[in-house]
Amino acid sequence: MKQILAIIRPRKIKETKEALVKAGFSAFTGTKVLGRGRGNVDFRVLHAAEIGTEEAIARLGDGPLLISKRLMNIVVPDDKAGTIIQTIIDINKTGTAGDGKIFVLPVHETIRIRTGERDTNALQEQ
Amino acid sequence: MIMVQAIVRPEKVYVVLKALLDGGFPAVTKMDVFGRGKQRGLKVGDITYDELSKEMLLIVVKNEDQAAVVNTILRAARTGDKGAFGDGKIFVLPVDESYTISVGTKDEEAP
Numbered sequence: 001m002k003q004i005l006a007i008i009r010p011r012k013i014k015e016t017k018e019a020l021v022k023a024g025f026s027a028f029t030g031t032k033v034l035g036r037g038r039g040n041v042d043f044r045v046l047h048a049a050e051i052g053t054e055e056a057i058a059r060l061g062d063g064p065l066l067i068s069k070r071l072m073n074i075v076v077p078d079d080k081a082g083t084i085i086q087t088i089i090d091i092n093k094t095g096t097a098g099d100g101k102i103f104v105l106p107v108h109e110t111i112r113i114r115t116g117e118r119d120t121n122a123l124q125e126q
Numbered sequence: 127m128i129m130v131q132a133i134v135r136p137e138k139v140y141v142v143l144k145a146l147l148d149g150g151f152p153a154v155t156k157m158d159v160f161g162r163g164k165q166r167g168l169k170v171g172d173i174t175y176d177e178l179s180k181e182m183l184l185i186v187v188k189n190e191d192q193a194a195v196v197n198t199i200l201r202a203a204r205t206g207d208k209g210a211f212g213d214g215k216i217f218v219l220p221v222d223e224s225y226t227i228s229v230g231t232k233d234e235e236a237p
Contacts, residue, residue, distance in 0.1 A: 031157055
């Protein structure tokens with residue numbers, strides 16, 4: 001099993017949910033998160049501030065250091081991971097920086113608390 | 127590729143973020159969490175606070191950067207020289223794959 005952590009734009013969450021349901025995966029856990037990537041930091045300002053340029057130091061707090069994102073946490077069987085990743089990319093790709101990231105982590109065990117079913121059985125949709 | 131999950135004090139989170147930026151690790155995701163540790167929360171008189179407010183940071187890096195990231199967080203998040211209960215935890219998890227959505231393809235190495 002794989003845990004797919006997708007960090008996407010907040011306004012894309014509805015479209016992504018709909019697309020995932022169409023692809024046959026309705027279960028996920030969502031979290032409001034803040035974050036930054038490589039693109040959100042103006043290194044010229046940062047370097048100037050380190051040298052001690054007053055103008056740059058004043059601008060340090062101006063930029064959106066942390067940007068609001070949504071984290072989708074989806075656990076799926078190994079062979080379904082590719083479909084989900086492609087679905088998320090298709091919906092969320094605008095081609096500009098800030099579209100987000102997808103991370104895929106291994107999962108040791110899944111248990112459905114209601115029935116005690118384990119692993120792939122616990123992931124099966126009704 | 128690895129994911130470093132750091133749970134730190136809310137008042138320390140911007141110190142840690144600045145330290146990571148200076149250390150060359152700008153990409154971070156931050157979320158509010160609540161938790162307790164092995165001290166079973168905080169006891170003040172008769173009242174026990176067992177859901178303490180913390181911030182969780184997620185950082186995905188190359189395997190060889192693990193020590194640098196962990197040490198940066200350790201130095202920045204610790205209270206005083208010796209540290210104190212409640213300074214937090216750092217977990218390191220394996221990451222199989224990573225994708226940049228704006229490019230649409232699998233990353234060759236960690237971001």
